[in-house]
Amino acid sequence: MEIVMAFVIGIMVAGSVYLLLSRNLLRVLFGVILLSNAVNLVILTVGGLTLGLPPLIGPEAKVLEAPYSNPLPQALILTAIVIGFGLLSFALVLVYRGYQELGTLDSDRMRVAEPCDPAEMPAPVGEPAKTREAA
Amino acid sequence: MSAWLVVSPILVPLATAALCALAWGRVPLQRIISLAGSVTLFVCGALLLAHVGANGITAAQMSDWPAPFGITLVADHLAAVMVLIAAVMAVAVAIYAFGDIAPERERFGFHPVFQTLMVGVCGSFITGDLFNLYVWFEVMLISSFMLLALGGTREQIDGAIKYAALNLIATASFLMAVALLYGLTGTLNMADLALRLREVEQTGVVTTVAVLFIIAFGMKAAVFPLFFWLPASYHTPAIPVQAIFAGLLTKVGVYALLRTFTLIFVGDTAWTHGLMLWIAGLTMLAGVLGSLAVTDLRRAFSWQVVAHIGYMIMGLALYTPLAIAGAVFYLVHDIVVKTNLFLGAGLARRLTGHDDLRSMGGLFKATPLLAVVMFVPLASLAGFPPLSGFWSKLVLLQASLEKEAYVIAAVSLIVGLLTMWLVGRIWAELFWKAHPVADPQGTAAIAPGTRFALVAPLVLLSAMTVAIGLFAEPVMQVAAAAATELMDPAPYIEAVLGKGEPPPTAVVGLEPAEVRP
Numbered sequence: 001m002e003i004v005m006a007f008v009i010g011i012m013v014a015g016s017v018y019l020l021l022s023r024n025l026l027r028v029l030f031g032v033i034l035l036s037n038a039v040n041l042v043i044l045t046v047g048g049l050t051l052g053l054p055p056l057i058g059p060e061a062k063v064l065e066a067p068y069s070n071p072l073p074q075a076l077i078l079t080a081i082v083i084g085f086g087l088l089s090f091a092l093v094l095v096y097r098g099y100q101e102l103g104t105l106d107s108d109r110m111r112v113a114e115p116c117d118p119a120e121m122p123a124p125v126g127e128p129a130k131t132r133e134a135a
Numbered sequence: 136m137s138a139w140l141v142v143s144p145i146l147v148p149l150a151t152a153a154l155c156a157l158a159w160g161r162v163p164l165q166r167i168i169s170l171a172g173s174v175t176l177f178v179c180g181a182l183l184l185a186h187v188g189a190n191g192i193t194a195a196q197m198s199d200w201p202a203p204f205g206i207t208l209v210a211d212h213l214a215a216v217m218v219l220i221a222a223v224m225a226v227a228v229a230i231y232a233f234g235d236i237a238p239e240r241e242r243f244g245f246h247p248v249f250q251t252l253m254v255g256v257c258g259s260f261i262t263g264d265l266f267n268l269y270v271w272f273e274v275m276l277i278s279s280f281m282l283l284a285l286g287g288t289r290e291q292i293d294g295a296i297k298y299a300a301l302n303l304i305a306t307a308s309f310l311m312a313v314a315l316l317y318g319l320t321g322t323l324n325m326a327d328l329a330l331r332l333r334e335v336e337q338t339g340v341v342t343t344v345a346v347l348f349i350i351a352f353g354m355k356a357a358v359f360p361l362f363f364w365l366p367a368s369y370h371t372p373a374i375p376v377q378a379i380f381a382g383l384l385t386k387v388g389v390y391a392l393l394r395t396f397t398l399i400f401v402g403d404t405a406w407t408h409g410l411m412l413w414i415a416g417l418t419m420l421a422g423v424l425g426s427l428a429v430t431d432l433r434r435a436f437s438w439q440v441v442a443h444i445g446y447m448i449m450g451l452a453l454y455t456p457l458a459i460a461g462a463v464f465y466l467v468h469d470i471v472v473k474t475n476l477f478l479g480a481g482l483a484r485r486l487t488g489h490d491d492l493r494s495m496g497g498l499f500k501a502t503p504l505l506a507v508v509m510f511v512p513l514a515s516l517a518g519f520p521p522l523s524g525f526w527s528k529l530v531l532l533q534a535s536l537e538k539e540a541y542v543i544a545a546v547s548l549i550v551g552l553l554t555m556w557l558v559g560r561i562w563a564e565l566f567w568k569a570h571p572v573a574d575p576q577g578t579a580a581i582a583p584g585t586r587f588a589l590v591a592p593l594v595l596l597s598a599m600t601v602a603i604g605l606f607a608e609p610v611m612q613v614a615a616a617a618a619t620e621l622m623d624p625a626p627y628i629e630a631v632l633g634k635g636e637p638p639p640t641a642v643v644g645l646e647p648a649e650v651r652p
Contacts, residue, residue, distance in 0.1 A: 020304065028300055035307045042311055046318025073317075076266060080310055083273045087306070090280055091299050094292070097284075101292045107300075112293040113371050114434075 005045040012038035025095050025105045032091070036084045040077045047073030138195035140186055141210045143179040144218045144257035147172060148225075152250035165246040166233055172250060173225035176257070180219035184613075187215045192620065192630040194263065202632045203327040209263035209631055212617035213463060217260040217390055220467050223599070224382045224474045225253050227592035231478055232375045234581075234588030235485065240286045240373055248285070252278035252379065259387050263631055265313050265323045268391065272309065272355070276302055279384060282376045283368060294368030301364040305354035312347035319344065326631035329398050329624050338402055345400040345407045349414075352395070356388030358448060359417035362441045366425060369440065370433035370490075374481030377433065381440050382474030386466055389447045393462065396451060397621040404454055411452035416543050419445030419550040426557050430492045432480050432565070435557065436473070439516065442550060443469050449543055450531050458534035460618035461527060464611060468515065468523035468603060475512040475596035482589050483509075483565060487575045492561065497570035501577040505590065506566050511597035513562065515604070517555040523603035523610075530611070 012034055019031030050069035057064050099105055102112060151172025158164040187193060192211040196202060210218075228249070236245055255275030262268050279302075284295040317323055319340060320331040335341055350361070357365040369380055392411075400407055422442025426435045447469070450462025480490075486502070487495040499506045515522035528551060535544040578586050603610050620627060 025296065025300070032300070032303045032307065035304070036310075039307050039310045039314065043314040043317070046314050073314075076314075076317075079266075079270065083270070087273065087277060087280075087303060090277065091303060094280070094284060094295055094299055097287070098292045098296045101287070101289045107297075110293045110296065112289045113291075113297075114367055 001049045002045060005041060005049065009038050009041050009045065012041070023106050023108050025098065025107055028107070029088070029091055029095055033088055036080070036088070040080055040084075043073045043077050043080065047076075137186060137190070137193050140179070140183055141193055141195040141208050141261060144176065144183065144222075144261055145208075145254055147176045147179055148250045148253035148257060151175075152247045152254060155247040155250055156244070159244070162238070162241045162246075165241070166229070169232070169246040169250060170226070170229040173222060173229045173253075176253065177219070177222035177226055180215065180222040183210055184212075184215040184219050186210075187212055188613075188616075192627055194630045203322050203324045206267050207263035207324060207326070207631050208261045209326075209627065210261050211620045211627060211630075212613060213390070213393065213621060214260045216463065216467060216613055216617060217386075218257050220470050221253065221256050221260070221383055223596075224379060224470060225249075227474060227478070227596055228375045228379045230588055230595075231378065231481075231592045232588075234585040235481060236373050236375055237286060243285060245282070245285060245373070245376075248278050248281045249375075249379070252282060254278075256383050256387055260390060263325050265316065265325055265328065265395075267323075269306075269309060269313055272387075272391075273306065275384070275387065276306065279380065282380075283372050285376070286373060288371070291371045294371035298364050298368040301354060301361075305351050305361075308347055308354075309351035312344055312351055315340075315344045315347070324631065325394070325398055326624075326628040329628055330632075332399060332402065341400070342403045342406055345396075345403070346410070348395055348400065349392070349407065349411065352388045352391045353414065354388075355385065356392060356444050356448070357385045357418075357441050358414050358444055359421045359441075362418065362421070362444075365441055366434060366437045369437040370431065374478065374484075377481070378474045378477040381436065381477045382470045385440060385444055386447075386470055389444060389451075389462075389466060392448070393451055393459070393621065397454075397459065398624045398627065401624075408452045408454045411448055412540065412543055415445045415449035415452050416546040417445075418442070418448060419546060423550045423553045423557070427553060427560075431490050432483065432492055432495070432561065433477070433490055435492075435561070436476050436480060439476070439554070439557070440473055442554065443473070443516075445550070446528070446531055446547065449547060450534065453531075453534050453538050453540060453543075455534055455538055456615070456618045456622050457537065458531065459621050460611065460614040461530035461534050463614040463617045464523075464530055465527040467610060467614070468527045468600070471596050471599050471603070472512045472515050472524065475593060475600065476516065478589075478592055478596070479509045479512065482578075482593065485581075485589070486578070487565075487570060492564040494571055495565050496568035497575050499566035500569075501575045505578055505593075508590075508593050508597045509566075510562070511600050513558045515600045517558040518551050521604045521607075523600050523607070526604060526607040526611070 016031040016034035019027045022028060047070040053067055053069045055064060055068040055071040102110055151168060154168045155165045158168060187210050195208045197206045252275060255271050255278060258271035259268055262271055280299055283298055284291055319335050320328055322328055322331055332341060354361040369377060419442050422438050426438035429435050447462045447465050450458045450465060483498060484490050489495050515524035518524040518528045532544055532547060578590060
């Protein structure tokens with residue numbers, strides 16, 4: 001089971017790194033989302049994987065009796081999901097606002113804060129809105 | 136009682152933020168609440184430092200859950216000093232915000248978000264739990280996103296996108312590192328981790344996780360080669376936001392490195408701390424060269440933030456009591472100076488009407504007194520004696536010579552020299568040179584109330600820099616006490632986990648029972 005999870009996490013991280021290396025900010029954002037989900041799976045895996053053993057205290061018992069699955073990683077993941085949801089939704093709005101204000105999603109062409117010589121400005125590549133229009 | 140004192144650096148700004156949010160439509164009231172909250176935080180920080188000085192390391196168990204199970208908050212000398220100095224910056228910035236922040240930025244919640252940022256910063260300083268540190272980092276991160284984008288100019292959105300993208304990746308790698316560490320040890324309490332990591336046999340895995348932490352905290356601290364988000368974003372938001380970011384945010388990353396790499400990851404110092412020595416030298420060089428390459432005053436100071444992070448990492452990397460004391464001294468000095476510089480740059484823009492050094496000038500003639508006040512942080516940045524920058528650099532240099540690390544000593548001296556060049560250039564361009572268009576107005580042209588709000592924080596922080604320089608010995612004693620605690624983690628572990636044998640492994644074991652139906 002751990003081996004399968006390791007492969008799943010590895011593939012997810014590889015995919016997210018591929019997306020993060022893109023110049024299109026929306027892909028970068030999807031890369032971050034994929035990465036944070038991969039990290040959540042890491043937490044689940046290192047906490048120990050068990051099947052069908054909820055960490056519930058029985059009707060008569062006072063304390064949790066073994067065997068049970070580790071509840072702490074679940075608490076950690078829940079926290080991480082909530083925090084990640086807030087951050088990522090903010091980032092999504094920020095990227096959309098950036099597209100409205102700056103007129104591009106190409107990170108190489110966002111040079112307002114750090115201006116460069118217009119001659120050195122890279123040519124527009126992969127403008128999603130325009131390619132859709134062309135199609 | 137002492138538990139309340141330890142929690143107060145989180146509770147006070149949290150309550151202030153809540154009160155500010157309740158007074159949503161009434162901006163003048165928000166300003167007063169924000170200032171009052173910052174002053175209260177300062178009092179709490181001072182009391183906490185006095186308490187730690189008298190009683191040693193103080194730990195508080197939240198909800199009375201014993202140490203490795205619940206969340207522990209710990210105040211030692213380092214944490215208390217950081218809370219105190221952060222509170223001083225909050226006071227300075229809250230006063231400055233009376234005079235210089237656009238009304239629409241205030242209406243959209245500058246004050247509550249600013250106080251929430253302080254919650255995250257102070258929480259990071261006093262937490263004793265690694266996952267809790269992650270949560271405080273996130274509180275800090277989401278507030279900094281909001282402060283950075285508040286106002287929504289094109290420049291800000293551009294900077295905020297880069298800041299957000301890189302910090303989200305740093306957050307993910309931090310969480311990954313925390314998860315792997317939990318997998319190795321079954322605990323997230325820092326003191327418990329310090330004990331359990333010694334028993335872990337796979338030292339290679341521990342070192343790998345340590346390097347993941349260097350990447351995560353290094354990205355927050357803006358070290359080479361992970362600093363590119365900082366010069367891209369720090370000069371874009373409102374002046375008070377720039378000042379508090381430059382003063383505190385990167386230093387929280389440095390604090391986290393100082394904490395984890397003296398308490399938890401001390402198994403293979405030759406590799407981890409050796410790596411950090413390289414990072415330190417390259418950070419200094421990259422930062423100072425970047426600051427010399429730009430003509431925008433705020434961007435030059437942003438690059439200087441990067442450069443001086445290198446000195447603190449150098450102190451940590453040398454890993455001797457003197458070097459750690461130097462790093463702590465440098466933290467205190469640098470927080471004051473960087474906040475002061477950004478506030479000063481804001482005032483200079485107001486008076487000369489520009490951010491670019493080529494289009495500024497004539498300030499010495501217009502306001503000689505302000506020039507003197509601003510000379511203090513500039514000179515301290517370059518390390519002129521007897522200001523705070525000189526003593527902190529001297530201690531680090533002495534430590535590096537004792538450790539016979541001559542290369543880093545040479546690099547730190549060269550970077551100091553290049554910083555002096557930058558300071559000379561800023562002095563000549565901003566103060567001595569005549570203004571290219573028209574003579575700038577003096578501070579007398581600003582309305583009296585606003586003038587006081589703008590100048591008072593500069594005077595306060597410059598006076599602090601002079602005071603730290605003239606009375607360096609008491610500051611050095613506190614830094615040395617912090618370094619002693621960091622170099623010998625036994626009292627810290629005892630304060631958190633109690634005396635005697637380490638507690639049994641958490642009930643939730645690392646290896647759950649393998650039961651197959």
